[in-house]
Amino acid sequence: MLKIIILGLSITSSWGNGHATTYRGLVRELSQRGHQVLFLERDVPWYAAQRDLLSPPGGRVELYTSLPELKRFTQEVQAADLVIVGSYVPEGVAVGEWVTKTAQGITAFYDIDTPVTLAKLEQGDTEYLCCELIPRYHLYLSFTGGPILNWIEKHYGSPMARPLYCAVDPSLYYPEATEPRWDLGYMGTYSDDRQPVLERLMLTPARQLQTGHMVVAGPQYLADIQWPQNVERIEHLPPAEHRTFYNAQRFTLNVTRADMVRVGYAPSVRLFEAAACATPIISDYWQGLESFFELGSEILVSNCAADTLRYLRQLPDDERLAVGARARQRVLSAHTAAHRAAELEQYAIAILDA
Numbered sequence: 001m002l003k004i005i006i007l008g009l010s011i012t013s014s015w016g017n018g019h020a021t022t023y024r025g026l027v028r029e030l031s032q033r034g035h036q037v038l039f040l041e042r043d044v045p046w047y048a049a050q051r052d053l054l055s056p057p058g059g060r061v062e063l064y065t066s067l068p069e070l071k072r073f074t075q076e077v078q079a080a081d082l083v084i085v086g087s088y089v090p091e092g093v094a095v096g097e098w099v100t101k102t103a104q105g106i107t108a109f110y111d112i113d114t115p116v117t118l119a120k121l122e123q124g125d126t127e128y129l130c131c132e133l134i135p136r137y138h139l140y141l142s143f144t145g146g147p148i149l150n151w152i153e154k155h156y157g158s159p160m161a162r163p164l165y166c167a168v169d170p171s172l173y174y175p176e177a178t179e180p181r182w183d184l185g186y187m188g189t190y191s192d193d194r195q196p197v198l199e200r201l202m203l204t205p206a207r208q209l210q211t212g213h214m215v216v217a218g219p220q221y222l223a224d225i226q227w228p229q230n231v232e233r234i235e236h237l238p239p240a241e242h243r244t245f246y247n248a249q250r251f252t253l254n255v256t257r258a259d260m261v262r263v264g265y266a267p268s269v270r271l272f273e274a275a276a277c278a279t280p281i282i283s284d285y286w287q288g289l290e291s292f293f294e295l296g297s298e299i300l301v302s303n304c305a306a307d308t309l310r311y312l313r314q315l316p317d318d319e320r321l322a323v324g325a326r327a328r329q330r331v332l333s334a335h336t337a338a339h340r341a342a343e344l345e346q347y348a349i350a351i352l353d354a
Helices: 019-032 067-079 092-102 114-122 148-156 195-208 239-247 258-263 269-276 305-314 317-334 337-353
Strands: 003-008 036-042 060-064 082-086 106-111 139-142 161-163 182-187 214-217 231-234 249-254 281-283
Touching: 003 019, 003 067, 019 036, 019 337, 036 067, 060 067, 067 092, 082 092, 092 106, 106 337, 114 148, 114 258, 139 148, 139 337, 148 161, 182 195, 182 239, 182 305, 195 214, 195 231, 195 249, 195 305, 239 249, 239 269, 249 269, 249 305, 269 281, 269 317, 281 305, 281 317
Parallel strands: 003 036, 003 082, 036 060, 082 106, 106 139, 139 161, 182 214, 182 249, 214 231, 249 281
Antiparallel strands: none
């Protein structure tokens, strides 16, 4: 049994972030494997007002209000076998400096936003990580795989950089027998870099396919966006409603952040969630996508409005369903929260045994 402490952005609130979903599954599965897990979360007004899971299954959750108050967990940090600090943790550099000085076991940085983090470092932005701190962590865990891991080791001096991708909980995401409500759906928080892609791959096709019904779910979209009349808007969907949302779509759209496209090998949790529901996915392309799904067989790639329209208009229904079924099998074989917990355990044990 390992004693594990995770300091993450949020596990109690999924509002406007994908971190909570990842941490919930990881903590639960680590606990299922017999490990003792403590999750420490900064109590901030934004998430306090939007909490949708006060007591996540597995492990123990504690809130703290400031860095000085965090230090009341000093003895537990010292006794832990593994202490993980996640990206976007408030005062993350100060938290990381305290953890790497205090912990007597393994320390790790879990970067759920690797391409964004590296772009910040290149710009001198040290919101939650600085270059000097990276070599002090024994392990750099990353949502992004591929060549960027070697770069983190060689350029930033990380002793060990390893992938720990996002994952899905198959007990929460699975197919349901229901008639599709929408021809195409998309779920994601607004971002300046994703909006042009959403416009190209969904909104333009929606204007051309006036008989089709589409939906965009997610917060923070600008008030001046001109939504086509056949595109429904949902401001926020709590995780409990995600499965129903995916199952109500003939196809679902995946749009990737520009920084993640640039680096590649960066699947989103929404990608795995939709696949677990056997909902056929239409996605933009990024390097490494084929290492997660077989292109054309398990996932459909769209580069323009015409591609999206071709899938919506021409793909036979039996083939559409087969694409979704194959994607589901791929995810269940390699991308569940249980897989990630086992991978993290292997990384930790390898360091402890070295």
